[in-house]
Amino acid sequence: MHDDSPISFTTRAGIAATLALLAGCEGVQSSLAPKGPAAAEIAHISWIMFIGAALILLLVMTLALYAMYRAPDKRIPVAANKLIIAGGVAFPAVTLTALLVYGVWSMGSLRGDPQPTLTIDVIGKQWWWEVHYQRDVPGAGFATANEIHIPVGVQAKIRLHSNDVIHSFWVPNLAGKMDVMPGQVNSLVIQADKEGVFRGQCAEFCGAQHARMAFFVIAQPRDKFDAWMAQQRAPMAAPTSDMGRRGQQIFRDNRCMECHAVRGNDAAVNSARNGPDLTHIASRTHLAGGTLPNTRDNLKRIIADSQGIKPGSHMPAFPDLSADALEALASYLEGSP
Ligand code: HEC
Ligand SMILES: [Cu+2]
Numbered sequence: 001m002h003d004d005s006p007i008s009f010t011t012r013a014g015i016a017a018t019l020a021l022l023a024g025c026e027g028v029q030s031s032l033a034p035k036g037p038a039a040a041e042i043a044h045i046s047w048i049m050f051i052g053a054a055l056i057l058l059l060v061m062t063l064a065l066y067a068m069y070r071a072p073d074k075r076i077p078v079a080a081n082k083l084i085i086a087g088g089v090a091f092p093a094v095t096l097t098a099l100l101v102y103g104v105w106s107m108g109s110l111r112g113d114p115q116p117t118l119t120i121d122v123i124g125k126q127w128w129w130e131v132h133y134q135r136d137v138p139g140a141g142f143a144t145a146n147e148i149h150i151p152v153g154v155q156a157k158i159r160l161h162s163n164d165v166i167h168s169f170w171v172p173n174l175a176g177k178m179d180v181m182p183g184q185v186n187s188l189v190i191q192a193d194k195e196g197v198f199r200g201q202c203a204e205f206c207g208a209q210h211a212r213m214a215f216f217v218i219a220q221p222r223d224k225f226d227a228w229m230a231q232q233r234a235p236m237a238a239p240t241s242d243m244g245r246r247g248q249q250i251f252r253d254n255r256c257m258e259c260h261a262v263r264g265n266d267a268a269v270n271s272a273r274n275g276p277d278l279t280h281i282a283s284r285t286h287l288a289g290g291t292l293p294n295t296r297d298n299l300k301r302i303i304a305d306s307q308g309i310k311p312g313s314h315m316p317a318f319p320d321l322s323a324d325a326l327e328a329l330a331s332y333l334e335g336s337p
Contacts, residue, residue, distance in 0.1 A: 112189030235264025247332025
């Protein structure tokens with residue numbers, strides 16, 4: 001095959017492969033595509049370490065090649081003890097100390113404002129995320145699941161809680177990773193510079209459905225965020241259609257409120273064993289720990305076959321509910337016919 005381009009086929013194939021790999025680094029869950037100040041700082045440290053390590057590797061390889069291929073009589077001799085002290089002690093001590101100082105200094109800037117305007121409590125559970133707004137304000141607070149809304153350009157302090165095992169909260173585009181520990185409240189700050197949707201994922205193995213324990217951070221302009229808050233804070237209206245009323249009866253007959261609340265209509269009775277707050281579930285983008293798009297079909301599937309979707313999850317399956325009953329439940333939960 002004739003090829004008159006100055007770049008060889010293999011080079012071009014190499015460039016194409018590299019670009020394809022880098023394209024995978026963009027997107028909704030990547031620490032190489034920072035979308036907020038903390039993530040930008042972390043990406044910066046990563047690049048400094050990566051480039052520094054690459055340069056040091058190059059230096060060591062050059063010295064090794066020099067030692068192997070340079071004719072012995074032409075080598076510049078260096079005494080062994082000098083080489084060890086310079087290359088083995090002084091050089092690592094200086095570079096690693098510099099890296100430590102830089103790392104500790106950067107950590108300060110990840111801590112954020114000591115008096116943040118927005119505090120959100122997030123509880124890591126096997127295997128989903130409970131999200132509370134204004135938890136300390138009686139009457140104003142509300143809970144949602146697997147979805148965190150923040151206004152653009154605002155530092156949101158995330159307080160992390162767990163009552164079961166250790167999880168880890170990670171939204172790579174926005175901030176570093178923080179462990180979620182039983183009996184201890186860790187916190188971190190997330191901030192998005194622009195509107196967008198960023199995926200987060202539990203980053204500490206926490207049992208069978210750890211892989212299906214994701215969530216989304218939705219950064220919105222202030223007015224949209226305020227409208228979202230107001231809409232979430234309002235309780236659900238009582239069902240108006242026959243279908244909705246039937247759904248509520250099925251919800252009660254099956255003791256769904258053992259674990260779930262539909263604020264305004266049904267309160268959860270067992271807070272120790274609770275599942276996601278189902279108030280305004282129709283407003284969420286995803287179900288099942290951020291792993292399924294929120295459609296009516298998926299909503300019904302989760303109720304009928306939660307164990308097929310997330311085996312081992314703490315949501316019992318309800319295989320005996322008829323198609324009709326599932327439709328009525330969905331209608332009740334979504335607040336629409
Ligand atoms: C023993 C407690 C328990 C009972 C009883 C229960 N659920 Fe659940 N439910 C859960 C848990 C826990 C989850 C979260 C599962 C996961 O994603 O890991 C869940 C998830 C769900 C979801 C998906 C929510 C989301 O955001 O992903 C729906 C919808 C739901 N349950 C409806 C029902 C209905 C309707 C009933 C009654 C027919 C019911 N549940 C009974 C514990 C329960
Ligand atoms: Cu996990």
